[in-house]
Amino acid sequence: MYSIVVISVFLFNVFASAKDVLTPVPYHASVRTDKGHICSGAILAEKWIATVAHILIVQDTDAKLNVVVGTNQLNGPGDSYAVSKIFFYPKYNSSYILKYNMALLKLDKGIKFGSQVKAISPLNSDTKEGANLVVTGWKTPKDYFRTNNLQEKYVTSISNKKCRNYFGFVDGFHLCSEDKSDFVGDADYFRDAGGPLVENDKLVGILNQFFGRLPALYSRVFKYRSWIKKTMSKNK
Known part of the structure; x- marks a missing residue:
């Protein structure tokens, strides 16, 4: 024993x-599909999130992406925004997932900033x-x-x-x-x-x-x- x-x-x-x-991380974002959280990201501006490319590239073509901000908990309250377009770094190649592994997400509307949500x-x-x-x-x-x-x-x-x-x-x-x-x-x-x-x-x-x-x-x-x-x- x-x-x-x-x-x-x-x-x-x-x-x-x-x-x-224990305290808000105002720039942290949760990137999700209808199945839940798939990766994190950083809020760069009202409509822009920086994240990795390799997670996004393997999602179903019809998967609807959204970003949740303003929460430290996956099942907690937060503000959700739909992703309107994905931009992959031009040199990214899915055959070499750890090279040039960067993507930007553009949201369909601007994030509402406050004390717990900031770029x-x-x-x-x-x-x-x-x-x-x-x-x-x-x-x-x-x-x-x-x-x-x-x-x-x-x-x-x-x-x-x-x-x-x-x-x-x-x-x-x-x-x-x-x-x-x-x-x-x-x-x-x-x-x-x-x-x-x-x-x-x-x-x-x-x-x-x-x-x-x-x-x-x-x-x-x-x-x-x-x-x-x-x-x-x-x-x-």
């Missing part, structure tokens, strides 16, 4: 690396190695536990050179982070693609993929700024 100490240590290790968000702007400079970052998202069925509450995790950026020791395909459009927890590292990290990665209240990344104890991989928003600006400007 396991002792109380062993059980306590196990539970601490499981829950230490990601925790429930987030990209950082004007590139993220450096060793930056302190926070990423948010919901746990998925692939995680140890399915949670209804939005999760947050504090991580540190690492250089692409170091990241290439794990993933040889990493280039300038990628951003990697690691967890410096004394215990389980990223073992309980959520796998919610599209989760916004933030530095000093500015958007720096969109979660592409999580690989357990290995570094997490993001789209580096700084490299997509021109495309984002141009796409939003041409499709008002």
Whole structure:
């Protein structure tokens, strides 16, 4: 029989690396179909959401996408907006899902902003190695536990050179982070693609993929700024 100490240590290790968000994350969005949440995203403007491409590309052609904002809970109250159009980064190729993995969602009407719903702007400079970052998202069925509450995790950026020791395909459009927890590292990290990665209240990344104890991989928003600006400007 396991002792109380062993059980306590196990539970601490499981829950230490990601925790429930206790205050609103006004820029975080839930992207959904009629079957429920499929990925997360970041609110860039009244009608625009930044998210990952690889989740969207596999949806049924007749799937109706909508975005829910203003809630930390998947089954909680929030404001829903229909998606009118999807814009994939031009170089994205579904055969290489982790390359150029970025998409924009245009909503059919403007989001109503308030204290719990706000846009987030990209950082004007590139993220450096060793930056302190926070990423948010919901746990998925692939995680140890399915949670209804939005999760947050504090991580540190690492250089692409170091990241290439794990993933040889990493280039300038990628951003990697690691967890410096004394215990389980990223073992309980959520796998919610599209989760916004933030530095000093500015958007720096969109979660592409999580690989357990290995570094997490993001789209580096700084490299997509021109495309984002141009796409939003041409499709008002």
